[in-house]
Amino acid sequence: MKIICNQRILSSSINTVQKAVSSKTTLPILKGILLETCGQQLKLVGTDLEIGIENYIDAEIISKGAIVLSARILGDIIRKLPDEDVEIEVDMNNNATIRCANSEFTLIGQPAVEFPELPTVEESDAYKLPQDLLKNMIKQTIFATAVDETRPILTGVLMELQEESINMVALDGYRLALRQANIKNALNNKAVIPAKTLNEINRILEEENTDVEIFFTDKHVLFNMNKTRVISRLLEGEFINYEQIIPKEYKSRVKVNTKSLLGSMERASLLAKEGKNNLVKFSVRDELMTITSNAEIGKVFESVSIELEGEDVDIGFNSKYFLDALKIIDSDEVYLEFTTSVSPCIVKPTDHSNYTYLILPVRLVG
Amino acid sequence: MKIICNQRILSSSINTVQKAVSSKTTLPILKGILLETCGQQLKLVGTDLEIGIENYIDAEIISKGAIVLSARILGDIIRKLPDEDVEIEVDMNNNATIRCANSEFTLIGQPAVEFPELPTVEESDAYKLPQDLLKNMIKQTIFATAVDETRPILTGVLMELQEESINMVALDGYRLALRQANIKNALNNKAVIPAKTLNEINRILEEENTDVEIFFTDKHVLFNMNKTRVISRLLEGEFINYEQIIPKEYKSRVKVNTKSLLGSMERASLLAKEGKNNLVKFSVRDELMTITSNAEIGKVFESVSIELEGEDVDIGFNSKYFLDALKIIDSDEVYLEFTTSVSPCIVKPTDHSNYTYLILPVRLVG
Structure with missing residues (x-):
């Protein structure tokens, strides 16, 4: 040669x-x-x-x-x-x-x-979507995959391909991220792709709207991006029926500026992380939400302007799970939907319905 | 408050x-x-x-x-x-x-x-020099200080203040860096400043020619940079009489482009670091110097154009010690001065005499 x-x-x-x-x-x-x-x-x-x-x-x-x-x-x-x-x-x-x-x-x-041969994936029946869209979908879900391997299926992201839309879902038992997009394709399929694979795909994908082609076999997936092809095994097993976890209704809905909430949460988490569980408390009243956290070394009190529809709320969260989502939501404002202080909170952009994030609360003592 | x-x-x-x-x-x-x-x-x-x-x-x-x-x-x-x-x-x-x-x-x-009080250093008899000059002098010497603490005095940089000039010297037993500058000051002094202190000073110093004031006591040094004062203990003990280590003569002198030599040394060191001692060999002949290194996985052969004055040379070095110096010399060309294959090599810029770097060779077997 x-x-x-x-x-x-x-x-x-x-x-x-x-x-x-x-x-x-x-x-x-x-x-x-x-x-x-x-x-x-x-x-x-x-x-x-x-x-x-x-x-x-x-x-x-x-x-x-x-x-x-x-x-x-x-x-x-x-x-x-x-x-x-x-x-x-x-x-x-x-x-x-x-x-x-x-x-x-x-x-x-x-x-x-x-050198081992890569698995053969026949390149027929391509599922096509723009590279920048897939990149965004990965970014908005991958962080919610489980890190520990006790339930291997949760270390991947579920990709649901339907004729009119594509869903990507990740969950780790504490939170769930669901990203949807409207793409027309003559292909129905469902597969769980390891987070590690999507991480590498994400680095290779360009911020442009040329298509990436995706092909599946029973055990493997192939991503074809012009000069680069990535072939990965799929995770085996049944993914959790995530739809039944997401509440359809709420008692209180808060509308809040994403950046203001992110800033306050970041500051509150500085003390939250000194204690157990990264615990921060939300108190939602009329036009103001306060975020507080206590640690041995001190405490923090943050207030954020909101629009509240429904009842007052007092609820606690692991601040990390909130921060992860607020960092990757592109919209200026988000809705926080609450039912009770022990039921999940839903975070979603106010300007479209393509993204749903669910967080379980931490039970407040006393 | x-x-x-x-x-x-x-x-x-x-x-x-x-x-x-x-x-x-x-x-x-x-x-x-x-x-x-x-x-x-x-x-x-x-x-x-x-x-x-x-x-x-x-x-x-x-x-x-x-x-x-x-x-x-x-x-x-x-x-x-x-x-x-x-x-x-x-x-x-x-x-x-x-x-x-x-x-x-x-x-x-x-x-x-x-809170402990910082040691008192009386601010009389300031030694003044421009911030950017001190920054450069630190950069060109500090990397040659000893890392291990077996001879604590070598973990610092010797600062020699004379009426017409200032010298900074560091050495670790394998190489020596000497930076000189012509500064007029009515102060004679000599002190060894810990590398850690100079590292912090270096971060605070600005790339500008406003003066930094330096004050000494027997045990401490104070650097005054406008809004910031750094007070440090000095290292105790006698520094090595470095002048007698530096050879005054040479048998061969090579003139070489700094960047070309740096590039070749960086590539050669990729294989050198796979073996023992980071060993690279120089063969100096007429208008060409070859740099070679061998490792289990392969070998490298680099050639660099030079001007040679004097005899041919065959000599070996730990490539790391060469790289450290070539990275911080600002001049386009350097002289390499050799005497025998077991005596030190001197590296110095061709366009001024303010910097002298000495490296001990590695004895070549066979």
Whole structure:
């Protein structure tokens, strides 16, 4: 194999596929990146067997071939080369010589045949949606996935594809995030995608409205973004029937400026985090909501202007769960919907109905 | 005590004095910042008993007084407040109430009398030099101080004040950095300042040519930078007679572009750091210097254009010690001066004689 390509493009490609490479793997070949000529392009692949990332770059293919090189060392070397042509030549013994300007590296590689093949996902029946929309949907749900592995299905985000809409849902037993979008597609499907996969997808997605294509098999999902393809296993098992958790009615509804509430919550949480449970208390009265928290070292009293519809409310929350949602809601104002002091609170934007966030309260003592 | 001041100014002041506060201290009062009215100003003080930082800000002093508040919590709170007036009111029981816009915090403080007084340094016989010059001198020497504490005196930088010049010197047994500057001052002195102190000074110094005033006692040094004063203990003991270490002659002198050499060294060190000692080898011949390094995973060959005066050279170095110096030398070109393959190499800018860097070679086997 012998190829020539641009340093900057190669470095960026390594950077993309390196995300799937785990440094902790016990299988040495998985610490490497597969470089393989593919027509007039060079294909780079990284995988940890859970997720695989492929990226294609333009290159001058002088002779065909393939090799696996250490992701870390190759990445470091290419990143430090000047922005000029890079030549990579591989001999019969899997030694790769990398030449660029006044530099020449020789790296001992591994044979490409030992690199695991990524699962095959047939590219028919694409589900298409704009990259920036998917990016936003991931951002607004992924933080609500469970971190601990006691219920593995909750470490992923449920993706529900319907003919007229797409739903993404995450929940961890304390809160739930539901993002909906209206997309027409002739595909009905339902799958739970690991948060780790969506995290990597999110980094690759561009802030633009060109489509990403999604393909499913029973066990895998493939995201195709122009030059980059991400293949991941799906989480197995039945997702919780989330719809029945979300209350349909409320007794009190508060309308509040998102940034004001976020600022007050951030300050209140400075003391809340000194105590147990990050506990903050809301007192909702007429035109004012007060947010208070107590710790050994002191206390805080915040007041926020609101519009209240319904009854007064006294309720407690783990401030972290509120902050997570307020940080990713783009709308200027939100509704907070309450029923009783021990039933869930719903947070939603006032200007559209595409986002619903549910938080369980903390029971107040005394 | 009751004062009103601007949020942004107060936050920046806390940020400055907080640098002297250690979170690891066993003395609870040292986790605090002293706030004390001082004429029409508010004085903030942080100290870990080794170093103390005082900062003065303009404030409306409604009533005099002083208090000690947790540096971490106070810093977090003030940083999160809006950019408006902040009122701090302290009652007889050392409870501080902080009010700003719609926020009210109450923090339990500690009595100011329990806060340790900083050592007194009489402000006569100032040694003056421009802030940006001192900043540059610190940057070009501090990295060569010893990290391990086996010879405590080497964890500091020697400052030699003479009537016509100032020298700063650091060494750790493997390399030495000497920065000189021509400054006229009617003061002769010599002191070893802890690297930690100079690190903090460096953060406070501005990139401008207004003077910083330096005052010494036998045991302490005071840096006065307009609104901020830093007081530190000095390191005790005799510094090494560094002048006799620096060779006065050489057999070979190489002239080389600083950036080219830095680039090649950075790439070579990617493989050097995989092996022992970060070893890189230089081969100096006529118009070309080659830099090579070997590791289990591969090898690297870099070539750099040079002008050689004198004999060919083959010599090995720990690449880290070269990189440290090349990163902070501002000049476009440097001289490398060699005598034998086991004697020190001198690195110096070609366009002035204010900087001298010495590196011991690594003995090459075979």
